[in-house]
Amino acid sequence: MDPLSEKEIEDRLAELEGWEYDENALETTFEFQNFREAFTLMTRIAFECEAQGHHPDWTNVYNRLHIRLSTHDAGGVTAKDFRLAKTIEALVGTDE
Structure with missing residues (x-):
């Protein structure tokens, strides 16, 4: 799979709320009520990542989840x- 051009990335970003293109990756941060909610969503995302065969770089500190997406082999x-x-946006939307 080939990387997208910066123009293609910017065009597609218009379809996502709260995501940015930074240093060759898509990034966003979600904030939840508490750690349990953040970790519950991380678990749901993990199952989808496995299904898609694609895994994020992410960090979780208490109620915040930072996600960074890039196709490393491309x-x-x-x-x-x-x-x-x-997919992540849809999962977050179902938790609200």
């Missing part, structure tokens, strides 16, 4: 990253 952001970002 050397940049690909359609695979946007597919996972949309």
Whole structure:
């Protein structure tokens, strides 16, 4: 899979709320009521990542979850990253 151009990335970012393109990756941060909510969502995301065969770089500190998506073997952001970002958005939306 080839990396997307910066123009393609910017166009696709318009479809995602709260995501940014930074240093060759898509990034976002979510904040929850508490650690349990953050970890519950991380678990749900993990199952989707396995299903898609694509895994984020992420960190969790208490109620905050920071996610960074890049297709490492392609050397940049690909359609695979946007597919996972949309899945994550859908999961976060169902928890609200």
